[in-house]
Amino acid sequence: MTSKPEWGLKTSALSVAEEYADRVRGKNIIVTGVAPQGVGEGTALAFASQQPANLLLLSRTKEKLEAIADIIQTTYPGVSVRTIVVDLASQTSIRKAVEEVKDTISTLDILVNNAGVTRRLRHWTEEGIETQFGVNHIGTFLLTSLLFPLLKAAAEKSPPGATRVINLSSHGHMLSPIRFHDYNMENKEIPQEEKPAARMPPAFAKASDDGYLSTIAYAQSKTANILFTLYLQEHAKASGIMSYALHPGGVISSLGREHDKDVAETIAATSKYWKNSDEGASTSLVAALDPALDECRGLYLADCQFFQCAEHARSRDAAQKLWELSEKLMGDKFIVE
Incomplete structure (x- = not known):
């Protein structure tokens, strides 16, 4: 249970952020996307409101990053905010961005892997990985791996x-497990346990015309986010690091700008209430700051409380298998213990 069961x-x-101001003040924090x-x-904006030592904002578009940095510097003068351009569809870009991070901070208290993408048609990362899986999971996996020494250094003092x-x-993760036999969505034969949910709109x-299942590709990548978290929970705790995954809720944003009309309408029908950006960020802040969550209390949150994710996203065997695949696709080991 979280500290505030009345939140939702x-x-x-x-x-x-105000409730847990002491968990933000003087800390080094990264938010992607x-x-x-x-x-x-x-x-x-929520983190900036409580005077972190350094707030690093990472995203693909310089102008959008600078727009948020300008808002922060106007609203919260004195906050140290830095923007770093990173394209999670390029492992070269990720490695370059991490070097910029290391030039700024030597410890990292909170990493919020917020970045994500949805694509209607088939696209590939620089390394030839299907884009939704490549950005939403593999890029995030690599970024976290490269930043992990900074997280461990912070954990030693906390x-x-x-x-x-x-x-x-x-x-959306509930629609599909990881398609280990076809993670690039190339229409290969997959076993029954890797097939998408039997019932869906x-x-x-x-x-698409080439057989690309856009929604299933997205769902697979979101399952990967949870399995990645599960592995971190079990293996990073030895270093004093905790991890949580979450659903932000239905949020008014441009994330689904490529959706066909019928897909957009179906998604719209899944939520009775559409959050603004502040409401949409609240569960991220609870997951990042609630002191009751220093000890593992669950895996997945929604509306500021723990929520049961799909069974296929709770499989330790799948988490191990995904970790090994992710290391292969990033071409290196993620040393977590």
């Missing part, structure tokens, strides 16, 4: 579990 659907991220009118903006890795997932099962 309409809780403000700013109010969460920061852009106007999205969860990243709400997350960044209470166990106060140093956190937060991974944004989605209830027709719009979600629709394929």
Whole structure:
């Protein structure tokens, strides 16, 4: 259970940050995927409101990053905020960005892996990985791996579990497990246990002309976010680091701008209430800051409370298998213990 069972659907991220101000003040924090009118903006503004030592904002578009940095510097003068451009579809870009991070900070208290992408048509990362899996999971996996020494250094000076890795997932993960036999969505034969949910709205099962299942590709990547978190929970705790995954809720943003009309309408029907960026960031702030969560209390949150994720996202065997695949695709080992 979280510290505040009364928090929920309409809780403000700013109010969460204020409640746990001592967990932000003087800390080094990274938020990825920061852009106007999205969860990243709400997350960044909430952290900035409580005087972190260094707030680093990482995203793909320089102009969007600078727009949020300008808001922060106007609203919260004196906050040390830095923007770093990174393209999670390029492992070269990720490695370059991490070097810039290391030039700025030597410890990292909180990493919020907020960045994500949805694509209607098939695209590939620089390394030839299907883009939704490549950005939403593999890019995040590599970034976290390269930043892990900074997290360990922070954890040495903090209470166990106060140093956190937060991974944004989605209830969309329920539509599909990891397709280990076809993670690039190339229409290969897969076993029954890797097939998508048997029942889903027709719009979600629709394929493009080349057979690309966009919604299933997204769902697979969101399952990966949770399995990544599960592995971190079990293996990073020895270093004093805790990790949680979460669903931010239905948030008004540009994330789904490529969706076909029927897909957009189907998604819209899944949420009775659409959050603004501040409300959409509240669960990220709870996952990152709540002191009750220093000790592992669960795996996945939604609306500021723990929520049961799909069974396929709780499999330790799948988490281990995904970890090994991820190391292969990034071409290196992720030393977590």
